[in-house]
Amino acid sequence: MLKKARKERLVWIDITITLLALELMAYFYYGIRSLALGGICAAVSLLTEMISLRLMHKNFTADDLMCTSDALIISLMMPSVMDYKIAVIACVFAVTAAKNIFGGRKNMIFSPAAAAYVFMLASWGKKLLLYPEPHVRTGLFDTPEKLVSSASYVYNTTGKMDYTDFEILLGNFSGAAGSASILLLIVAAVILIFRRDISAGAFIGTIFGTGFLAYIMPVSASLTAADSVKYSLVTNMVLFAAIYIISDKRIAPQREYYAFFYGLFIAVFSYIVLLTTAKENVIIIISVLFTPVALGLKNLEKKIELAYESDLSPEPESDDADGKEADSE
Amino acid sequence: MFLINDFIALLAANLILTQALGTSTLFIAANSRRNLLRTAFVITVFTVFGSIGAYFADRLLPEKYSDLRLLIYTALIGILYVIFLSALFFISREKFEKSRKYIHISAFNCAVMGTLFTINHRAAGDSSFMNLKSYAAAGLEAGFGFILASLILTAAYRKLNSAKVPASFRGFPAMLVYLGIISMAVYTLK
Amino acid sequence: MNNRKSTVFAGILGENIVLSSLMVISPVIVCGNTLKNAEALIYAFNSITFLSVFISSFVPRKIPYALKVIIYALISSIVYIPVRMAASEFFPDSITRIGIYYPLLAVNSLIVFQSEAKLFRMKRGKMTASLFFYILGFDAVMLITGFIRELFAFGTINGKIVDIDTTISGLSQPFGGFIFLGIMCGVYRKIRAAAYRNYNDKRGGADVSDK
Numbered sequence: 001m002l003k004k005a006r007k008e009r010l011v012w013i014d015i016t017i018t019l020l021a022l023e024l025m026a027y028f029y030y031g032i033r034s035l036a037l038g039g040i041c042a043a044v045s046l047l048t049e050m051i052s053l054r055l056m057h058k059n060f061t062a063d064d065l066m067c068t069s070d071a072l073i074i075s076l077m078m079p080s081v082m083d084y085k086i087a088v089i090a091c092v093f094a095v096t097a098a099k100n101i102f103g104g105r106k107n108m109i110f111s112p113a114a115a116a117y118v119f120m121l122a123s124w125g126k127k128l129l130l131y132p133e134p135h136v137r138t139g140l141f142d143t144p145e146k147l148v149s150s151a152s153y154v155y156n157t158t159g160k161m162d163y164t165d166f167e168i169l170l171g172n173f174s175g176a177a178g179s180a181s182i183l184l185l186i187v188a189a190v191i192l193i194f195r196r197d198i199s200a201g202a203f204i205g206t207i208f209g210t211g212f213l214a215y216i217m218p219v220s221a222s223l224t225a226a227d228s229v230k231y232s233l234v235t236n237m238v239l240f241a242a243i244y245i246i247s248d249k250r251i252a253p254q255r256e257y258y259a260f261f262y263g264l265f266i267a268v269f270s271y272i273v274l275l276t277t278a279k280e281n282v283i284i285i286i287s288v289l290f291t292p293v294a295l296g297l298k299n300l301e302k303k304i305e306l307a308y309e310s311d312l313s314p315e316p317e318s319d320d321a322d323g324k325e326a327d328s329e
Numbered sequence: 330m331f332l333i334n335d336f337i338a339l340l341a342a343n344l345i346l347t348q349a350l351g352t353s354t355l356f357i358a359a360n361s362r363r364n365l366l367r368t369a370f371v372i373t374v375f376t377v378f379g380s381i382g383a384y385f386a387d388r389l390l391p392e393k394y395s396d397l398r399l400l401i402y403t404a405l406i407g408i409l410y411v412i413f414l415s416a417l418f419f420i421s422r423e424k425f426e427k428s429r430k431y432i433h434i435s436a437f438n439c440a441v442m443g444t445l446f447t448i449n450h451r452a453a454g455d456s457s458f459m460n461l462k463s464y465a466a467a468g469l470e471a472g473f474g475f476i477l478a479s480l481i482l483t484a485a486y487r488k489l490n491s492a493k494v495p496a497s498f499r500g501f502p503a504m505l506v507y508l509g510i511i512s513m514a515v516y517t518l519k
Numbered sequence: 520m521n522n523r524k525s526t527v528f529a530g531i532l533g534e535n536i537v538l539s540s541l542m543v544i545s546p547v548i549v550c551g552n553t554l555k556n557a558e559a560l561i562y563a564f565n566s567i568t569f570l571s572v573f574i575s576s577f578v579p580r581k582i583p584y585a586l587k588v589i590i591y592a593l594i595s596s597i598v599y600i601p602v603r604m605a606a607s608e609f610f611p612d613s614i615t616r617i618g619i620y621y622p623l624l625a626v627n628s629l630i631v632f633q634s635e636a637k638l639f640r641m642k643r644g645k646m647t648a649s650l651f652f653y654i655l656g657f658d659a660v661m662l663i664t665g666f667i668r669e670l671f672a673f674g675t676i677n678g679k680i681v682d683i684d685t686t687i688s689g690l691s692q693p694f695g696g697f698i699f700l701g702i703m704c705g706v707y708r709k710i711r712a713a714a715y716r717n718y719n720d721k722r723g724g725a726d727v728s729d730k
Binding site: 056097098100101103104115119218268269272273275277278279286291293295299 | 484
Binding site: 346347348349350351352355356357396397398399400402403404406407410411414433436437438439442443446447450495496497498500501503504505506507508509510512513515516 | 541543544545548549584586587588589590592593595596597599600603604618619621622623625626628631670692693694695696698699700701702704705706708709712
């Protein structure tokens with residue numbers, strides 16, 4: 001138990017370090033406004049978590065700090081010039097409606113960050129999908145000017161990506177501050193997989209699924225297969241979502257085998273919806289829609305474990321057909 | 330690829346997730362996972378046969394008497410209700426005792442009646458829809474939508490009723506929020 | 520507990536048909552996003568439900584259950600006709616506002632199932648009073664939902680603009696209705712638990728159903 005608690009805190013530290021690195025990159029491109037946004041999101045999430053835990057008659061522990069990393073994920077999925085009030089509402093939504101109503105971190109159903117992003121998309125879609133150009137800095141309380149569509153939008157609708165590989169690696173293209181820094185995201189993925197902080201199966205499934213479909217069905221006929229794979233992985237927050245949302249160990253199935261297929265299904269569905277609708281960042285929406293699949297796979301894992309245990313033990317345990325027993329997690 | 334597109338279309342046209350039709354029935358049936366899936370199946374039977382009946386009613390009913398549509402649909406569902414109960418009774422008494430509750434729940438509710446009115450609304454806006462095949466297909470689609478929503482709820486059933494959920498939100502309230510977030514994702518996908 | 524159940528006022532708080540039994544929630548979720556819609560729904564629901572249940576109470580109780588349910592549904596479908604005609608005469612907007620949910624109110628669970636399970640077991644006078652409070656409970660939820668969702672989704676109160684610069688447009692959508700009603704349900708249970716001591720302990724162990 002103690003080991004598990006420690007593990008949760010270490011996961012939070014590792015993830016937060018990688019997110020802070022992305023925040024620093026965002027500061028380099030967009031200035032102090034992106035840092036302020038991250039700070040506000042983290043502070044509001046922390047405060048909301050504390051209040052809601054108090055209302056649930058629970059104590060706040062270091063494990064509950066995971067809400068701050070969720071907040072940083074939310075801030076990195078927004079344009080750095082996003083209205084602070086919208087960011088505040090999104091963070092409150094993530095902590096309360098998407099997490100604590102279902103019992104908090106011990107009974108997670110949705111990825112709070114993904115649910116909050118979809119919530120923002122449904123309510124303030126236009127504001128969420130217009131970004132400042134890199135190196136255009138906006139003051140803390142200035143009204144943003146000359147906002148543009150993201151490189152993902154241009155890629156989805158035209159099949160073109162007018163950036164060099166070097167610019168793509170460094171994140172020097174318009175888009176959400178966190179999802180554009182590809183080199184940093186690759187480093188983060190490697191670190192988090194080796195530290196076992198994220199589900200390797202889900203991550204590999206997502207990358208493999210997107211890469212494979214991009215290879216056989218490019219967005220545009222003018223693209224080579226290699227370019228199609230490259231651009232499909234770096235746009236539409238695919239890499240970012242693969243690391244921080246789909247591979248979130250709180251949500252993804254525990255066994256890597258199932259997690260792989262979970263990631264693969266999300267990637268396949270997302271890519272096909274992208275091809276047919278050209279919708280931006282569709283992978284986040286699909287990851288929320290696939291929550292029942294993750295839960296179904298987890299239920300399957302439990303049933304297999306129970307069957308395995310009953311095979312080993314001389315007296316078989318009865319399985320509850322209606323699922324009326326308390327959650328055994 | 331087409332299958333995935335069809336699946337997304339089924340989600341986008343889902344009457345529960347997009348119009349909340351049949352939500353009460355879904356929750357009434359949600360007292361166990363087995364009930365939920367059986368009710369979903371019976372509702373599908375009602376929506377399909379009800380839609381077929383609604384087609385003939387819509388064809389025969391003059392527009393100036395449209396206020397009578399509800400009465401006709403109700404009579405139609407009432408007839409189906411009696412037929413299904415009688416058929417079950419004559420097939421097997423044991424099955425009748427076991428399964429009649431599903432028929433009781435599935436007959437008069439927003440899922441079935443809402444499907445009929447939604448189909449009628451569609452046919453009123455698009456004359457090419459006014460044929461038996463389209464009506465039956467739309468009824469089947471609505472039924473599948475209900476089954477899909479049941480499966481979505483079934484997957485989270487244990488977590489939504491877990492002792493870890495605060496007592497005030499355990500069960501129905503958590504189910505509503507859960508369906509709301511899934512419905513939100515469907516909305517952004519449209 | 521039994522005393523509470525038997526009270527005619529239970530329909531407002533203790534056994535609110537929307538928040539406790541989750542009946543008639545589709546119109547609340549989809550149409551309950553403005554006060555004007557709420558008013559239209561209240562008119563339709565009140566008139567159809569009250570008249571239908573009152574008339575249905577004269578149906579002999581010895582008839583088989585399935586037939587009774589059909590008769591109740593047919594009675595409410597007949598009641599719907601003059602109610603709708605009156606609405607098109609006096610509140611023409613209300614019909615377009617509610618759309619297909621207007622006829623669906625006539626086959627709501629309170630008329631078709633709950634009346635048989637609960638109301639018709641009472642004497643007619645008590646039944647009428649209970650029915651009145653059940654309806655009042657629905658009206659209260661409808662007005663609160665319509666007011667809050669309109670305020671935060673459109674930044675208006677009954678169509679008049681108020682000073683809110685960040686509106687949450689999603690709250691006006693069905694998914695917003697689902698989430699809002701879920702939260703409202705939880706808050707309601709908390710209030711109910713405070714109002715009726717020990718009630719929540721019993722609820723806490725309950726599995727799903729409120730019934």
